[in-house]
Amino acid sequence: MRVAMASVAARRAGRANEDFTGAVPSAAVLVDGAGIPGGESTCRHGVAWYAGRLGAGLLSLLSPVRDRGLARLLAEAIEQVTDEHRETCDVEDPISPSAAVAMLRLSGGRVEYLVLGDAFLVLDRVDGTPLVVSDLREVVISESYRPALEAAAEGEYLRILRDLRAHRNRPGGFWVAKDDPHAADEAITGSCPIAELTGAVLLSNGASRIVDRFGLADWPEVMAVLASSGPAEIIRRVRRAEERDAVAADDATIAYCTELGEP
Numbered sequence: 001m002r003v004a005m006a007s008v009a010a011r012r013a014g015r016a017n018e019d020f021t022g023a024v025p026s027a028a029v030l031v032d033g034a035g036i037p038g039g040e041s042t043c044r045h046g047v048a049w050y051a052g053r054l055g056a057g058l059l060s061l062l063s064p065v066r067d068r069g070l071a072r073l074l075a076e077a078i079e080q081v082t083d084e085h086r087e088t089c090d091v092e093d094p095i096s097p098s099a100a101v102a103m104l105r106l107s108g109g110r111v112e113y114l115v116l117g118d119a120f121l122v123l124d125r126v127d128g129t130p131l132v133v134s135d136l137r138e139v140v141i142s143e144s145y146r147p148a149l150e151a152a153a154e155g156e157y158l159r160i161l162r163d164l165r166a167h168r169n170r171p172g173g174f175w176v177a178k179d180d181p182h183a184a185d186e187a188i189t190g191s192c193p194i195a196e197l198t199g200a201v202l203l204s205n206g207a208s209r210i211v212d213r214f215g216l217a218d219w220p221e222v223m224a225v226l227a228s229s230g231p232a233e234i235i236r237r238v239r240r241a242e243e244r245d246a247v248a249a250d251d252a253t254i255a256y257c258t259e260l261g262e263p
Helices: 047-062 070-085 137-151 154-165 181-186 219-229 231-245
Strands: 002-008 019-024 027-034 098-107 110-116 120-125 131-134 188-193 197-203 252-258
Touching: 002 019, 002 231, 019 047, 019 252, 027 047, 027 197, 027 252, 047 070, 047 098, 070 098, 070 110, 070 181, 098 120, 098 197, 110 120, 110 131, 110 181, 110 197, 120 219, 131 188, 137 154, 197 219, 219 231, 219 252, 231 252
Parallel strands: none
Antiparallel strands: 002 252, 019 027, 027 098, 098 110, 110 188, 120 131, 120 197, 197 252
16 A cells, blocks of 8 residues: 655644654554643643654554454554553543544455544545545534634633533544543444555545535545645645635645555
8 A cells, every 4th residue: 555645734833733644554544633722731741742642553553453443443542642641631621632533454355444533534436436434523513613612702712612622522422532442432434345446545624624614626526636646735725725715724634545455
């Protein structure tokens, strides 16, 4: 498998890129970290640290393992990174770091996939109809808070955002990687034969804006741009749309997988 990656930070003052992506010969991982201002009081390490440690942990577990499902591996990685900082940080606080996750693995002639949270995974099928894997639960709940967030002053904004984050990892809410490994059980998973695919792409929600926020392209068009110009071109178009519409930039990350075949 060949993987082309691009990741561009939002260039927010004092904030590192909170996305992570990486690959091993038979798997790719994307982690989209999440946090809010003031989160430093709950975790001294920060969102970028959490996303990086979770992503690195997933890659180390994926490298030698083929007999355990992706959800089980994600649960192990969540537990590992939580154990690394539970003695120094308030890992259970609603505003402590969390992340959306997308994973892809080649095994036994099939592509296995997992999505938890608002990341995207798109499988480019031979028949030209991409299979789009996403979890809309966070998007649906977030939309109900959007008017209040847009109208709120700074102090009230943080309170409302805390209320939104309190829906994480509970029935009726939405599910992300955070401190509870059981959240992995809520991930969207599946598989399909490698022979049915020409490629696949993992995107953070800062990159998927090209389709779901700005409507600059549909998924077949995105796959065509990736094939001709690579992931950096997708992010360039997103940044241009953010500037045009005065939309705050987000970290944008893409892992584009081609030549699907097991090593």
